[in-house]
Amino acid sequence: MAEHLEKPLTVADLGERGTLARILPLLPSASGMTVGPGDDSAVVGLHAPEVVTTCDMMVEGPDFRRDWSHPEDIGYKAMTSNLADISAMGARPLGVIIGLAAPPDSPVADLVGIARGVAKGLSDMAPEAGVLGGDLSTAPQLTLSVTVLGQLFGLHPVLRSGARPGDVVAVTGEPGVSERGFRILNEHTTQAGGVLDPSVLAELRSQPEVLHHLAPRIDLDHGPAAAAAHATAMMDVSDGLVLDATRLAEASDVAIDFDGDAVVDDAWLMGGEDHGLLATFPPEVTLPEGFHPVGVVRDFEPSADAVGTGEVSTGGVSIDGVATPRVTVSGVAPDIERGGWDPYRDSVNTRVSP
Amino acid sequence: MAEHLEKPLTVADLGERGTLARILPLLPSASGMTVGPGDDSAVVGLHAPEVVTTCDMMVEGPDFRRDWSHPEDIGYKAMTSNLADISAMGARPLGVIIGLAAPPDSPVADLVGIARGVAKGLSDMAPEAGVLGGDLSTAPQLTLSVTVLGQLFGLHPVLRSGARPGDVVAVTGEPGVSERGFRILNEHTTQAGGVLDPSVLAELRSQPEVLHHLAPRIDLDHGPAAAAAHATAMMDVSDGLVLDATRLAEASDVAIDFDGDAVVDDAWLMGGEDHGLLATFPPEVTLPEGFHPVGVVRDFEPSADAVGTGEVSTGGVSIDGVATPRVTVSGVAPDIERGGWDPYRDSVNTRVSP
Numbered sequence: 193m194a195e196h197l198e199k200p201l202t203v204a205d206l207g208e209r210g211t212l213a214r215i216l217p218l219l220p221s222a223s224g225m226t227v228g229p230g231d232d233s234a235v236v237g238l239h240a241p242e243v244v245t246t247c248d249m250m251v252e253g254p255d256f257r258r259d260w261s262h263p264e265d266i267g268y269k270a271m272t273s274n275l276a277d278i279s280a281m282g283a284r285p286l287g288v289i290i291g292l293a294a295p296p297d298s299p300v301a302d303l304v305g306i307a308r309g310v311a312k313g314l315s316d317m318a319p320e321a322g323v324l325g326g327d328l329s330t331a332p333q334l335t336l337s338v339t340v341l342g343q344l345f346g347l348h349p350v351l352r353s354g355a356r357p358g359d360v361v362a363v364t365g366e367p368g369v370s371e372r373g374f375r376i377l378n379e380h381t382t383q384a385g386g387v388l389d390p391s392v393l394a395e396l397r398s399q400p401e402v403l404h405h406l407a408p409r410i411d412l413d414h415g416p417a418a419a420a421a422h423a424t425a426m427m428d429v430s431d432g433l434v435l436d437a438t439r440l441a442e443a444s445d446v447a448i449d450f451d452g453d454a455v456v457d458d459a460w461l462m463g464g465e466d467h468g469l470l471a472t473f474p475p476e477v478t479l480p481e482g483f484h485p486v487g488v489v490r491d492f493e494p495s496a497d498a499v500g501t502g503e504v505s506t507g508g509v510s511i512d513g514v515a516t517p518r519v520t521v522s523g524v525a526p527d528i529e530r531g532g533w534d535p536y537r538d539s540v541n542t543r544v545s546p
Numbered sequence: 547m548a549e550h551l552e553k554p555l556t557v558a559d560l561g562e563r564g565t566l567a568r569i570l571p572l573l574p575s576a577s578g579m580t581v582g583p584g585d586d587s588a589v590v591g592l593h594a595p596e597v598v599t600t601c602d603m604m605v606e607g608p609d610f611r612r613d614w615s616h617p618e619d620i621g622y623k624a625m626t627s628n629l630a631d632i633s634a635m636g637a638r639p640l641g642v643i644i645g646l647a648a649p650p651d652s653p654v655a656d657l658v659g660i661a662r663g664v665a666k667g668l669s670d671m672a673p674e675a676g677v678l679g680g681d682l683s684t685a686p687q688l689t690l691s692v693t694v695l696g697q698l699f700g701l702h703p704v705l706r707s708g709a710r711p712g713d714v715v716a717v718t719g720e721p722g723v724s725e726r727g728f729r730i731l732n733e734h735t736t737q738a739g740g741v742l743d744p745s746v747l748a749e750l751r752s753q754p755e756v757l758h759h760l761a762p763r764i765d766l767d768h769g770p771a772a773a774a775a776h777a778t779a780m781m782d783v784s785d786g787l788v789l790d791a792t793r794l795a796e797a798s799d800v801a802i803d804f805d806g807d808a809v810v811d812d813a814w815l816m817g818g819e820d821h822g823l824l825a826t827f828p829p830e831v832t833l834p835e836g837f838h839p840v841g842v843v844r845d846f847e848p849s850a851d852a853v854g855t856g857e858v859s860t861g862g863v864s865i866d867g868v869a870t871p872r873v874t875v876s877g878v879a880p881d882i883e884r885g886g887w888d889p890y891r892d893s894v895n896t897r898v899s900p
Contacts, residue, residue, distance in 0.1 A: 536561055
């Protein structure tokens with residue numbers, strides 16, 4: 193017990209330089225990197241004069257909670273959510289740039305854990321990619337901001353806007369698994385009065401849904417394979433299938449009808465953070481490995497009632513019977529509570545109650 | 547007065563999508579961008595198959611305070627600090643990726659102000675660059691994480707590690723101006739009991755040192771000009787000249803001796819956030835426009851006393867007479883209180899006292 197009472201070594205004890213000295217050796221290099229972390233900027237060689245880039249932040253509280261996520265999970269999931277956005281263009285990741293702000297009293301072991309999660313995520317999902325640089329800063333909440341660079345290797349980027357009526361709608365993985373893991377964690381946390389005990393967490397982690405929620409592993413070959421198979425539109429499912437399909441349908445000015453037989457439950461429709469792909473393919477295409485059909489693209493035909501009556505709701509779902517939904521299930525607007533997650537409206541109160 | 551009592555429109559009122567709709571139209575596009583913000587990733591064409599990248603975070607509290615900085619200043623300074631790191635390699639900026647986390651009760655006008663500052667910073671300093679993408683998230687403190695991409699246009703990147711004995715040490719701009727602005731703001735804030743009144747701030751902003759601290763404008767041609775003039779080593783001065791020169795001297799395994807006549811005051815030696823350049827040039831080179839000589843590179847010769855006695859202090863300054871300093875002024879270790887700023891050691895307590 194005595195060693196638990198000892199104060200752990202903090203980032204304030206080691207300072208920026210000392211903390212970096214513990215972290216940098218854990219991080220893999222990118223294969224094309226000619227100047228690495230430690231100078232003002234990194235320099236990376238590319239296959240062609242074109243770069244793909246995306247960014248995603250993760251903040252303690254709205255995006256993760258420490259009684260659920262190990263530091264390794266935080267680093268791993270930060271890789272997944274960002275790498276998925278590169279794959280969703282049909283590109284392959286080249287490297288990541290990581291901004292990390294932590295409270296001065298953070299144990300160095302936590303930052304080392306995050307670095308190990310980053311390294312594991314890259315080695316599992318993008319072994320050719322590495323860490324190109326970053327910034328260590330201080331904030332009252334642990335905050336990660338990850339930018340990924342990728343390259344297309346001669347493929348055309350697959351946008352959200354290319355879906356055409358008649359296209360097949362397909363997804364990778366099983367939508368809703370992360371949401372199911374979230375619900376399991378949430379239920380046990382509520383039962384425990386608001387904070388999950390480490391021993392309960394350890395037990396829950398044996399359930400694949402829980403692990404997928406905390407540290408989802410995805411296959412980054414799917415995006416380039418879809419691009420090579422002439423996918424007409426693609427995105428990763430981060431905010432729930434109905435909300436993300438609505439975004440794709442709006443960008444393409446089409447409607448999407450999911451096959452009722454494909455819909456497993458409401459988690460399938462509205463659960464976010466799976467980071468699988470949603471793509472549309474011309475009907476004559478053989479779907480690439482990993483994709484399975486879940487619906488069709490149709491013409492968008494606003495009903496006479498709906499024309500000019502204003503904005504479609506965030507979820508693209510008809511809440512009040514006025515707007516025409518962009519997304520239906522066997523022709524009918526899905527009956528779900530909400531169409532996805534908005535960081536400003538849903539975060540602290542509905543998503544995470546520490 | 548009545549309108550001051552009205553609750554301002556918040557990001558929670560508008561949601562992520564509504565907030566983005568106000569911000570995105572304000573942001574300039576990058577010239578090489580083929581896919582812009584709004585898809586999973588952006589796609590950008592380059593001059594050559596090589597990209598330069600760097601990242602810097604700014605967090606309310608340690609990095610800025612709201613009674614000093616207008617939202618426009620925050621956006622502007624986030625550009626300066628990041629663009630400087632691209633210039634310090636000899637590269638030119640191509641575009642920025644911005645992660646922004648704000649409390650849900652933030653006025654939309656604050657985020658619009660930050661976006662205007664970003665746009666102004668790019669238009670003043672890097673008119674060819676634009677915003678490639680980003681992420682809006684939520685956090686208890688306003689947090690920006692900016693990643694910049696740049697390109698070298700055929701020049702070799704100038705690292706920190708190439709300085710050679712005999713080289714001329716030169717800087718751009720006037721080191722210490724930002725620190726002097728900080729001291730003016732700090733003094734008036736202390737006099738006011740801890741929070742600066744907007745009317746006092748408005749008056750102080752007429753002083754160039756104060757404006758330079760809040761929203762520094764730099765000339766991004768200096769870095770590529772130095773690279774073209776065969777600078778042997780270069781970096782931007784973000785944490786104070788003595789600390790940053792120590793880093794350059796360590797990376798190059800040399801010593802740097804500043805000319806005592808060049809040293810203006812202690813702010814010149816230890817003030818950070820000017821984001822001018824520190825570079826070394828072969829003695830026969832005519833310094834490019836904007837650079838002025840401030841010292842010479844010498845061999846690093848640890849004194850007999852110092853060998854094996856342990857680590858040089860963070861500032862590279864001999865505090866206790868044991869270590870040999872990497873940086874001297876006319877041959878003598880500079881007598882300054884501290885050698886720069888460490889986010890974990892110096893932030894909340896010494897730098898900002900809200």
